[in-house]
Amino acid sequence: MRPTKALVKVGYGCNDHCSFCHTLDVRHIQGEAVEVHRKIRRAKALGHSMVVLSGGEPTIRPELLAWAKHAAALGLDFGLVTNGRMLSYPKLVAALVRYRLRYVYLSLHGGTAKIHNLMVRSHAFEQTFGAIAQLSGRGLDFSVNCVVTKHNVEHLEGVVDALLPYPDVPLKFSMVEPKGGGKSLFDHLIPPVEHVARRVAEAIEYGESRTEGDAPPRGRWLSHGGIPLCLMPGLEDRFDDLRTHGFDTMTEIGEPDFFPVDDDNKIQPPKCARCSLSGACPGLYTAYYERFGDQELRPVMDRPRSNSFNYTLEASLVDNGPRCAVLTAGLAPWEYGRHLFVKRGDVIERYRSRTRDFSDREISSVKHERGQIYLDVSSKAAPDDFARDLLALRRSSTCTGCPEFTGCTGLFEPVDAPVFERDDVRVRELVGSLRGRVLDVGCGEGPYSEVLASLVADGTVDYVGIDPHPERIAALRERWPWARLITTTAEQLAARTSTGHERRDDDDADPPIGRFDHVLVLRSWNHLREPQTLLQALDALLVPGGTLTLVDNEAFGLARSKEQSHRAESGPAGFEHYRNDGAEQAEALVGRLSLPLELLEAEAVRPGRSNQWLLRYRWAPS
Amino acid sequence: MTALRGFPNSYSLRDDGGVDVLCHARIYPAEAVFSATYALLDRSYVRLDRDEDGNHIVELHPREGETLREVVGSLTNELLSAVCRTHLHQRKEVLLESVTLAAMSGAVGRPSLDDLEDFDFSDGGLDDPLLIATSWEEKYERSKALATEPEPESDAGSEPDEESP
Numbered sequence: 206m207r208p209t210k211a212l213v214k215v216g217y218g219c220n221d222h223c224s225f226c227h228t229l230d231v232r233h234i235q236g237e238a239v240e241v242h243r244k245i246r247r248a249k250a251l252g253h254s255m256v257v258l259s260g261g262e263p264t265i266r267p268e269l270l271a272w273a274k275h276a277a278a279l280g281l282d283f284g285l286v287t288n289g290r291m292l293s294y295p296k297l298v299a300a301l302v303r304y305r306l307r308y309v310y311l312s313l314h315g316g317t318a319k320i321h322n323l324m325v326r327s328h329a330f331e332q333t334f335g336a337i338a339q340l341s342g343r344g345l346d347f348s349v350n351c352v353v354t355k356h357n358v359e360h361l362e363g364v365v366d367a368l369l370p371y372p373d374v375p376l377k378f379s380m381v382e383p384k385g386g387g388k389s390l391f392d393h394l395i396p397p398v399e400h401v402a403r404r405v406a407e408a409i410e411y412g413e414s415r416t417e418g419d420a421p422p423r424g425r426w427l428s429h430g431g432i433p434l435c436l437m438p439g440l441e442d443r444f445d446d447l448r449t450h451g452f453d454t455m456t457e458i459g460e461p462d463f464f465p466v467d468d469d470n471k472i473q474p475p476k477c478a479r480c481s482l483s484g485a486c487p488g489l490y491t492a493y494y495e496r497f498g499d500q501e502l503r504p505v506m507d508r509p510r511s512n513s514f515n516y517t518l519e520a521s522l523v524d525n526g527p528r529c530a531v532l533t534a535g536l537a538p539w540e541y542g543r544h545l546f547v548k549r550g551d552v553i554e555r556y557r558s559r560t561r562d563f564s565d566r567e568i569s570s571v572k573h574e575r576g577q578i579y580l581d582v583s584s585k586a587a588p589d590d591f592a593r594d595l596l597a598l599r600r601s602s603t604c605t606g607c608p609e610f611t612g613c614t615g616l617f618e619p620v621d622a623p624v625f626e627r628d629d630v631r632v633r634e635l636v637g638s639l640r641g642r643v644l645d646v647g648c649g650e651g652p653y654s655e656v657l658a659s660l661v662a663d664g665t666v667d668y669v670g671i672d673p674h675p676e677r678i679a680a681l682r683e684r685w686p687w688a689r690l691i692t693t694t695a696e697q698l699a700a701r702t703s704t705g706h707e708r709r710d711d712d713d714a715d716p717p718i719g720r721f722d723h724v725l726v727l728r729s730w731n732h733l734r735e736p737q738t739l740l741q742a743l744d745a746l747l748v749p750g751g752t753l754t755l756v757d758n759e760a761f762g763l764a765r766s767k768e769q770s771h772r773a774e775s776g777p778a779g780f781e782h783y784r785n786d787g788a789e790q791a792e793a794l795v796g797r798l799s800l801p802l803e804l805l806e807a808e809a810v811r812p813g814r815s816n817q818w819l820l821r822y823r824w825a826p827s
Numbered sequence: 828m829t830a831l832r833g834f835p836n837s838y839s840l841r842d843d844g845g846v847d848v849l850c851h852a853r854i855y856p857a858e859a860v861f862s863a864t865y866a867l868l869d870r871s872y873v874r875l876d877r878d879e880d881g882n883h884i885v886e887l888h889p890r891e892g893e894t895l896r897e898v899v900g901s902l903t904n905e906l907l908s909a910v911c912r913t914h915l916h917q918r919k920e921v922l923l924e925s926v927t928l929a930a931m932s933g934a935v936g937r938p939s940l941d942d943l944e945d946f947d948f949s950d951g952g953l954d955d956p957l958l959i960a961t962s963w964e965e966k967y968e969r970s971k972a973l974a975t976e977p978e979p980e981s982d983a984g985s986e987p988d989e990e991s992p
Contacts, residue, residue: 220959221963230922296954327963
């Protein structure tokens with residue numbers, strides 16, 4: 206099972222003096238031994254399986270072995286974030302391994318003494334590099350981190366070379382953070398992130414080429430951190446951070462409890478809002494963005510992304526009442542978005558989402574602002590009948606009036622409310638009221654069959670459906686012999702209609718499709734690569750006074766057992782959505798295009814409703 | 828919308844009698860905009876928004892008895908004041924955090940008997956013949972002190988010199 210790590214800062218003193226030191230201004234503060242001791246016990250109580258000490262430099266503390274021993278006595282594995290100098294002593298490494306040392310994250314900033322020592326402003330290279338020899342080959346989860354500044358950005362391949370003799374040691378390149386020393390010496394240290402990305406990509410490529418054909422294969426041993434993913438094309442999945450290392454919580458000296466690890470020091474500027482990579486992307490360090498802005502970023506808009514995520518069951522506790530169980534456990538360690546407490550009778554279940562398909566901000570919004578979290582009560586890999594398979598989760602009445610309401614991750618309860626059927630009634634009504642020629646963009650599996658079939662049969666509606674998937678069109682043709690169905694994308698259709706040259710495909714032996722009284726985009730808006738292309742073709746598709754109906758679903762979260770999550774995540778389903786627009790984003794896009802569309806009806810997603818939204822417009826050219 | 832007379836172009840009169848003030852995000856951090864507009868809540872109705880470039884837009888409507896020009900003028904001054912305070916806070920942030928952290932460390936209180944009960948005092952610390960586990964500052968101070976002392980007759984020791992910061 207994957208270890209869950211708690212990061213404990215033991216103080217900020219250090220035997221190196223890195224120019225970019227995060228804690229430059231507090232190096233004089235060292236934590237009390239007993240505070241660390243107490244926090245190791247708290248880590249155990251919170252259910253972590255490993256405690257990792259960091260600083261400053263934790264290995265210069267005389268209490269190091271006592272802390273390791275204490276953790277081992279509690280049944281916890283032990284880890285270190287370190288410059289490694291003390292670990293050049295074989296005796297110390299052997300003692301720590303006896304106390305369950307399982308994880309080491311070691312800083313090496315140059316492949317030679319000259320560069321490394323310049324970066325850490327000490328004669329440290331021989332010891333730090335010596336530690337690598339001590340730690341390699343012991344079966345530890347051991348990796349090396351190289352912080353990239355102006356001083357070493359042209360020498361990254363040297364670090365790769367230095368680690369070639371150690372086949373079990375992964376290497377990560379991290380963009381320097383403008384914090385502490387990095388902030389004070391900003392101009393001296395901080396290189397343009399685009400340049401860092403280029404050099405890191407080259408170093409990764411170089412390392413891969415040097416180890417190609419190694420036996421046993423070295424695998425994906427090179428990674429990066431703190432660099433926006435749009436600047437690392439082809440290497441996006443090499444992204445590495447505290448979460449990929451399994452860190453759930455951390456605590457600084459003086460803090461009363463553990464807090465979730467977060468990305469609060471980073472920002473995804475507004476430019477990134479619709480980027481397909483925004484889920485896992487670290488964005489830019491805030492101080493970097495404030496200085497250089499976002500001009501280096503290249504948002505990626507053409508890749509599909511997920512529209513749902515899992516909360517997986519972690520633990521169950523008995524609700525003894527009357528005091529709230531979440532308050533009793535302490536508020537601090539639980540993430541506002543990613544943790545989910547669900548009260549089911551006398552039991553409170555604790556779930557957590559570890560997805561990297563969505564950012565913390567997006568997850569919090571889905572959970573708290575949009576209210577779109579559900580309990581999966583089905584045994585399917587993916588629920589396909591939401592009304593039966595899912596129970597909506599609502600904030601528990603226990604939370605009403607609680608002073609911690611807004612900051613707390615919250616207690617939720619399942620409610621048996623037919624939100625999906627209720628919100629779809631209006632769509633069914635609209636489809637039933639159609640008259641004249643209807644274009645259904647993304648007709649897919651053919652919903653509202655019974656309504657449309659009778660309208661076509663009595664001549665009220667002339668129906669044309671388009672879908673990019675030939676197999677879906679073929680299946681639908683069997684069910685809907687009365688429909689005219691075309692295999693094409695909305696963008697292709699828009700291109701051929703707006704140029705006035707309707708092209709006939711082999712698959713499309715029908716005459717030109719002409720204009721329509723109604724265009725429906727039912728649960729396909731977020732599947733469109735470029736919805737603006739369709740909108741801009743409306744003058745060729747809609748008659749004056751015709752209507753455009755947009756209906757789609759926002760992202761949602763599912764609370765699931767470990768088995769359910771595992772089954773779903775190992776299933777074959779791929780991503781089909783290019784974004785997770787709500788009514789607000791779709792309306793904003795329509796507004797930006799300044800089209801003669803008059804809004805007739807709008808229903809946005811909010812708590813108490815399903816994740817389905819609706820917009821209806823009339824085409825009203827002057 | 829037209830510009831508000833006597834003010835820069837970034838102040839636009841709204842059709843509904845209010846005014847939109849565009850605050851460039853690179854000059855006015857969000858904290859400063861919040862702070863400045865908060866100070867005017869008793870004199871105006873305020874709505875905040877952002878444009879596509881991420882700049883802040885303050886929509887102001889004077890309350891009864893207030894004139895638009897006075898409220899807008901006050902906002903202008905408040906914005907400058909808030910930006911100054913924000914910059915000042917940023918400069919002092921580390922100091923404030925450092926003092927608060929030290930105070931909180933003290934406030935955590937003395938260890939309880941429970942904390943002490945299973946703490947191992949018997950461990951004699953680390954075996955460190957090369958004095959690696961010496962903080963950089965301590966080592967640097969020692970190197971400095973050695974450098975200012977008269978040259979000893981015997982070998983002055985084998986510690987590597989540390990570079991100065």
